[in-house]
Amino acid sequence: xxxxxxxxxDIESLKGISEPCDAGTTRIGFTQVYRQGADFFKSRMKEAGxxxxxxxxxxxxxxxxGTEKGLPAILSGSHLDTVRCAGxxxxxxxxVCALEAVRMIKEKGITLRHTFEVVGxxxxxxxRFGQVLLGSKFITGVFGExxxxxxxxSEGITLREINRTYLPANVCPSYRESDEILxxxxxxxxxxxxxxxxxxxxxxxxxxxxxSWLTVTVTGFAGHAGTVPMPLRQDAASGACRLVNHxxxxxxxxxxxxxxATIGKLDLLPGSSNCIPSKCIFTVDLRSGKMSNIDELTAxxxxxxxxxxxxxxxxIEVRIDSRQDPIEMDGHLCSMIQESCEQLGYSYRTMNSGxxxxxxxxxxxxxxxxxxxxxxxxITHNPEEYVFPEALAKGTDVLYQTILALDSKA
Amino acid sequence: xxxxxxxxxDIESLKGISEPCDAGTTRIGFTQVYRQGADFFKSRMKEAGxxxxxxxxxxxxxxxxGTEKGLPAILSGSHLDTVRCAGxxxxxxxxVCALEAVRMIKEKGITLRHTFEVVGxxxxxxxRFGQVLLGSKFITGVFGExxxxxxxxSEGITLREINRTYLPANVCPSYRESDEILxxxxxxxxxxxxxxxxxxxxxxxxxxxxxSWLTVTVTGFAGHAGTVPMPLRQDAASGACRLVNHxxxxxxxxxxxxxxATIGKLDLLPGSSNCIPSKCIFTVDLRSGKMSNIDELTAxxxxxxxxxxxxxxxxIEVRIDSRQDPIEMDGHLCSMIQESCEQLGYSYRTMNSGxxxxxxxxxxxxxxxxxxxxxxxxITHNPEEYVFPEALAKGTDVLYQTILALDSKA
Numbered sequence: 001x002x003x004x005x006x007x008x009x010d011i012e013s014l015k016g017i018s019e020p021c022d023a024g025t026t027r028i029g030f031t032q033v034y035r036q037g038a039d040f041f042k043s044r045m046k047e048a049g050x051x052x053x054x055x056x057x058x059x060x061x062x063x064x065x066g067t068e069k070g071l072p073a074i075l076s077g078s079h080l081d082t083v084r085c086a087g088x089x090x091x092x093x094x095x096v097c098a099l100e101a102v103r104m105i106k107e108k109g110i111t112l113r114h115t116f117e118v119v120g121x122x123x124x125x126x127x128r129f130g131q132v133l134l135g136s137k138f139i140t141g142v143f144g145e146x147x148x149x150x151x152x153x154s155e156g157i158t159l160r161e162i163n164r165t166y167l168p169a170n171v172c173p174s175y176r177e178s179d180e181i182l183x184x185x186x187x188x189x190x191x192x193x194x195x196x197x198x199x200x201x202x203x204x205x206x207x208x209x210x211x212s213w214l215t216v217t218v219t220g221f222a223g224h225a226g227t228v229p230m231p232l233r234q235d236a237a238s239g240a241c242r243l244v245n246h247x248x249x250x251x252x253x254x255x256x257x258x259x260x261a262t263i264g265k266l267d268l269l270p271g272s273s274n275c276i277p278s279k280c281i282f283t284v285d286l287r288s289g290k291m292s293n294i295d296e297l298t299a300x301x302x303x304x305x306x307x308x309x310x311x312x313x314x315x316i317e318v319r320i321d322s323r324q325d326p327i328e329m330d331g332h333l334c335s336m337i338q339e340s341c342e343q344l345g346y347s348y349r350t351m352n353s354g355x356x357x358x359x360x361x362x363x364x365x366x367x368x369x370x371x372x373x374x375x376x377x378x379i380t381h382n383p384e385e386y387v388f389p390e391a392l393a394k395g396t397d398v399l400y401q402t403i404l405a406l407d408s409k410a
Numbered sequence: 411x412x413x414x415x416x417x418x419x420d421i422e423s424l425k426g427i428s429e430p431c432d433a434g435t436t437r438i439g440f441t442q443v444y445r446q447g448a449d450f451f452k453s454r455m456k457e458a459g460x461x462x463x464x465x466x467x468x469x470x471x472x473x474x475x476g477t478e479k480g481l482p483a484i485l486s487g488s489h490l491d492t493v494r495c496a497g498x499x500x501x502x503x504x505x506v507c508a509l510e511a512v513r514m515i516k517e518k519g520i521t522l523r524h525t526f527e528v529v530g531x532x533x534x535x536x537x538r539f540g541q542v543l544l545g546s547k548f549i550t551g552v553f554g555e556x557x558x559x560x561x562x563x564s565e566g567i568t569l570r571e572i573n574r575t576y577l578p579a580n581v582c583p584s585y586r587e588s589d590e591i592l593x594x595x596x597x598x599x600x601x602x603x604x605x606x607x608x609x610x611x612x613x614x615x616x617x618x619x620x621x622s623w624l625t626v627t628v629t630g631f632a633g634h635a636g637t638v639p640m641p642l643r644q645d646a647a648s649g650a651c652r653l654v655n656h657x658x659x660x661x662x663x664x665x666x667x668x669x670x671a672t673i674g675k676l677d678l679l680p681g682s683s684n685c686i687p688s689k690c691i692f693t694v695d696l697r698s699g700k701m702s703n704i705d706e707l708t709a710x711x712x713x714x715x716x717x718x719x720x721x722x723x724x725x726i727e728v729r730i731d732s733r734q735d736p737i738e739m740d741g742h743l744c745s746m747i748q749e750s751c752e753q754l755g756y757s758y759r760t761m762n763s764g765x766x767x768x769x770x771x772x773x774x775x776x777x778x779x780x781x782x783x784x785x786x787x788x789i790t791h792n793p794e795e796y797v798f799p800e801a802l803a804k805g806t807d808v809l810y811q812t813i814l815a816l817d818s819k820a
Binding site for chain 1 (some may be wrong): 600601602603604607619621623631632633634635636637638639640641642645647648650651652654655658661662665666667669670671672673674675676678681682683684685686687693695697763764765787788789790791792
């Protein structure tokens with residue numbers, strides 16, 4: 001079984017490597033604080049007996065050489081960067097638990113046929129350069145030489161420029177050849193409340209969900225709050241709220257656990273308490289494991305928009321701003337994770353990931369899988385994010401077991 | 411019949427006396443532009459043969475002396491100030507039409523027993539000093555010496571200080587004794603769409619509506635848009651929109667022409683498209699001729715808030731910020747206005763005023779009445795506010811007829 005104290009100690013240490021912030025951790029890519037965090041993680045990997053290196057975009061690796069030369073490596077880890085005032089687990093947990101799995105392997109005197117690599121990826125959150133999943137995009141080649149000059153932070157500094165001051169002297173290429181890697185397994189906290197609510201140890205991710213973003217614009221006619229009788233109004237707020245209510249009710253009733261619809265931003269114009277709103281603009285974030293659910297929901301919203309427009313005597317425009325297909329995790333790896341859970345006697349369920357992760361990018365090149373551990377109330381991107389150390393230990397056990405299975409069978 | 415050209419000419423002249431603004435008129439109290447507007451109106455009153463004076467707060471009067479000394483004066487007019495980028499009619503129309511009524515009286519060689527006074531009131535809109543109905547509050551004594559020092563504009567200048575530079579040398583007291591005034595009649599554009607929609611010439615105001623302002627706070631729990639299944643959410647936006655929809659539907663169905671409910675301001679927090687809102691704060695502006703309707707609606711909102719809180723698993727707090735009783739116009743004056751309409755063959759209806767007016771303040775001291783003329787689409791506080799000159803002429807005819815009736819009967 002994984003060592004709870006070691007996991008907790010690594011999490012706590014990394015939690016403390018932060019820019020000043022009221023609570024929680026702020027460790028943004030390519031900063032001096034990030035350098036401290038990456039160096040700490042490298043030192044812990046060295047202590048575990050791994051050969052440590054850093055690549056040309058700041059991803060850090062710890063390598064446990066396999067016995068059979070020429071076999072591709074099993075890769076596991078997650079990102080080391082955080083959003084501003086983050087919790088201590090998002091990303092970090094995946095890197096720390098992969099390292100703990102190595103320590104378990106070494107302590108048990110197990111030798112692997114395949115090389116095993118722990119990875120701590122750079123700038124998954126995109127806080128510094130506005131590009132999420134940056135490290136894994138350089139590993140897979142989605143980004144390369146061109147992006148080093150094209151991507152700039154808010155002060156106009158390019159990636160190439162920042163790398164000159166940020167990176168240590170000897171770095172390896174960030175791009176990985178296809179035959180270098182066997183598969184990628186990412187442990188992450190769920191960032192949602194499902195596992196906690198259902199009291200389940202492990203979530204096995206089947207899909208990283210499809211995402212579509214819509215902007216809905218309701219146009220009415222401004223008027224004095226006191227002088228326009230209700231039936232003569234063209235009230236953008238009434239129209240918008242009626243449509244939002246339809247979207248929320250319909251999605252909850254018909255897609256309770258298969259899709260989400262979130263209205264996160266809603267603006268009324270002119271926005272005076274004594275003025276009938278002339279305009280309301282709101283966003284809809286649709287997510288589902290199946291693109292067909294997103295398409296159905298989009299059609300439903302368009303149809304209800306037309307109905308509400310007539311009922312409320314307003315114009316409603318529904319614009320699709322983006323539409324991204326779901327990304328399936330590797331079925332074979334998922335089965336292996338499931339078998340590991342069964343062997344260990346840990347409860348599990350399959351689920352989708354509603355958030356994007358490095359595994360999403362790496363899955364385009366190599367078989368990839370994710371396992372989730374429960375977090376409290378689903379709180380994330382918040383200093384109050386919390387994962388019980390016992391939950392991390394169970395996740396590490398499953399990761400360890402799956403690495404062994406993969407090593408013996410592949 | 412009133413002279414359409416004269417009315418139109420006065421309206422156009424005052425429309426042109428404005429601070430620079432893209433369209434429409436900006437003439438805010440106590441400014442140099444307001445001085446020009448007040449002086450223009452005083453000169454037009456002088457040309458009509460009235461004895462002109464200005465009081466200690468900048469209200470301007472034109473007096474047509476009655477034949478029977480000691481009788482109180484009939485007062486008519488409205489405000490000469492505007493909001494920023496206003497139309498040309500709100501307030502102005504009432505002053506201009508009262509002046510036109512005087513010209514009609516003089517041209518027909520009619521002598522009145524009572525003195526008739528045209529009044530152009532100061533700062534009804536409250537744009538400069540943040541105090542609406544300022545001029546009429548000084549006439550009635552709601553405001554006095556104390557407020558001259560207490561009320562300051564955004565730069566900290568008091569009314570007393572501004573008056574030193576704004577007012578001409580010889581001003582009369584702004585406070586009017588009870589026995590000086592018989593009654594006040596204010597002509598105003600409707601600022602709503604009812605008269606235009608129903609093709610009616612004159613609105614006779616029965617009540618200036620009761621107003622209550624509520625603030626509703628919906629508290630949920632923030633979460634990632636992709637990771638929290640719909641049934642596990644505590645979504646402040648869903649709760650708020652469901653409640654807004656209840657309020658709008660219920661008020662439209664059960665209080666179509668007897669009350670209004672306006673949600674003019676609604677803020678979502680944190681307000682990110684990919685975050686389930688943790689909080690939603692919105693305003694409710696309730697208005698009705700009957701306080702009982704406001705009370706019923708407030709109770710309905712509270713009851714529905716409790717239901718929605720349970721349904722959506724959120725907390726909802728409904729706070730009553732203000733509650734102002736309706737103000738009844740004088741029934742006898744209303745009957746006289748109605749008789750005038752009938753004599754002239756003009757269509758009319760009784761209605762409530764959803765907005766506050768000087769008549770609201772003056773009614774506390776003297777019998778007061780209001781007549782509305784139709785405006786296009788109910789547009790007001792907007793450069794596109796428009797009243798047909800013919801509608802103003804009909805309103806003036808009714809005002810003229812009512813003054814004569816009042817003079818002979820009182």
